[in-house]
Amino acid sequence: MGSPQDHAYRLLNEYANGFMVSQVLFAACELGVFDVLAEAREALDSAAVVACLGTSSRGTQLLLDTCASLKLLKVEVRGGKAFYQNTELSSAYLARGSPTSQCNMLLYLARTTYRCWGHLAEAVREGKNQYLQAFGVPSEELFSAIYRSEGERLRFMRGLQEVWSVAGRRVLAAFDLSQFPAICDLGGGPGALAKECVSLYPGCKVTVFDLPEVVRTAKEFCSVLEEGRIGFCEGDFFQDPLPEADLYILARVLHDWTDEKCSQLLQRIQRTCRPGGGVLVVESLLAEDGQGPVATQLFSLNMLLQTEGQERTPAQYRTLLSSAGFHGFQVNKTGAIYDAILARN
Ligand SMILES: C[S@@+](CC[C@H](N)C(=O)[O-])C[C@H]1O[C@@H](n2cnc3c(N)ncnc32)[C@H](O)[C@@H]1O
Structure with a gap:
């Protein structure tokens, strides 16, 4: 039990670092961490994940351990080596092959929504959306800004579909x-x-x-x-x-x-x-x-x-x-x- 100041400072840090948690989720999804683990018949160590993804050893190890602490992965340490598996959450929502996968929605949040949120102060100042600032597209016709490319429209539509x-x-x-x-x-x-x-x-x-x-x-x-x-x-x-x-x-x-x-x-x-x-x-x-x-x-x-x-x-x-x-x-x-x-x- 800490003092009220400890609690306040912890809360402040939790909020300030909240975006890092989202980025761990987005990056692991984009790289296919949960797909590799879904396809493997057994728990994999970091080297096996690196071999499948072609990613760096250092970055992958850090990402896997953070995912485990966030309960996006299960970890078991055997003989001094960590082995990773998907949790119920990642099997259901983060592996692309799952019928309830939310990967496209997460990619939309990562690539579009997140970039708009970088302009929140401007949005509050101006009282309007931030497509121009985030992507250089004017938003006179709202849905031409939202659907500014075929790829963007597809990702948005797939994301909508996943939620339902x-x-x-x-x-x-x-x-x-x-x-x-x-x-x-x-x-x-x-x-x-x-x-x-x-x-x-x-x-x-x-x-x-x-x-x-x-x-x-x-x-x-x-x-x-x-x-x-x-x-x-x-x-x-x-x-x-x-x-x-x-x-x-x-x-x-x-x-x-x-x-x-x-x-x-x-x-x-x-x-x-x-x-x-x-x-x-x-x-x-x-x-x-x-x-x-x-x-x-x-x-x-x-x-x-x-x-x-x-x-x-x-x-x-x-x-x-x-x-x-x-x-x-x-x-x-x-x-x-x-x-x-x-x-x-
Ligand atoms: C936020 S999405 C919601 C889609 C869907 N109802 C759902 O819940 O997943 C808004 C939808 O309205 C459609 N829309 C926007 N402007 C429209 C218009 N003028 N006429 C018809 N549909 C429009 C968009 O293309 C998009 O599919």
């Missing part, structure tokens, strides 16, 4: 959606949530609506199209006609936009939504007083750095939805990263 492979079921089960046979996932990206939706609700069909270049790529991701139960429709949800549906899903879409643009989109949905239909908003919700959870506050700063939007409280979503003509507002705080709100037309 783990968290999708929980948000879709937050309400009984079986009453909505025709569902439209607006800004549905690679169709990952649509895939979870048709598997959870056998009676429903989902149309994924997104920008043309995204739909082109999404069709490759979702090649089977779940026996005709997932369709794609390309367009701009601020301008083009929206597909008719009983339920519109907006997952991680409203947080990209200003209140004005959210209202514009919700009004368009309300005009197209069948009577008795609804809208399902999937977002990470702030506490009503804005004081937490810290993960959502960090997401909100991330929205400042990378988009035009922010994370919101349930009351802020209620205002947006009710002024667009929706009612019967229900919130389900799932206890996981993402929450769900259902409102009716």
Whole structure:
């Protein structure tokens, strides 16, 4: 037990060095440490990992030991030599071959999000995203900055898909959606949530609506199209006609936009939504007083750095939805990263 000053100083150091922990995770993932260990039938020592990765002995040893202390690897010392294996966490989420791998999301965080966060002070000063400062691209059209190259768009889409492979079921089960046979996932990206939706609700069909270049790529991701139960429709949800549906899903879409643009989109949905239909908003919700959870506050700063939007409280979503003509507002705080709100037309 240290003094309160010791505690404060420890906390300060933990926060100050937090970025190093992220970088250990990103580097080990990028180098393929977890893939080599997943493929090996036994625990490997550092020399064996070096031989597979072609990395330096010194750097690899340091990285492996740090991963072990962070519980990203298991270590066993035999005859004075350390042998490493994946933990449950790394087998499930960090090995590329795992169906729940989050590697693309981590690479996106490492190569894009991290670079934007280097400009947080400027973002706070200016109140706007930092694509120009981080990548030299202006962000007048938000998604042309986000999709500034084919590779970048692919990484973003794969990352989005990976999150729903783990968290999708929980948000879709937050309400009984079986009453909505025709569902439209607006800004549905690679169709990952649509895939979870048709598997959870056998009676429903989902149309994924997104920008043309995204739909082109999404069709490759979702090649089977779940026996005709997932369709794609390309367009701009601020301008083009929206597909008719009983339920519109907006997952991680409203947080990209200003209140004005959210209202514009919700009004368009309300005009197209069948009577008795609804809208399902999937977002990470702030506490009503804005004081937490810290993960959502960090997401909100991330929205400042990378988009035009922010994370919101349930009351802020209620205002947006009710002024667009929706009612019967229900919130389900799932206890996981993402929450769900259902409102009716
Ligand atoms: C943050 S992503 C969320 C994707 C998906 N809903 C998810 O949760 O994984 C926002 C999505 O909105 C799409 N989008 C952005 N602007 C759009 C527009 N004007 N019309 C249609 N889709 C748009 C993007 O291409 C992207 O797929």
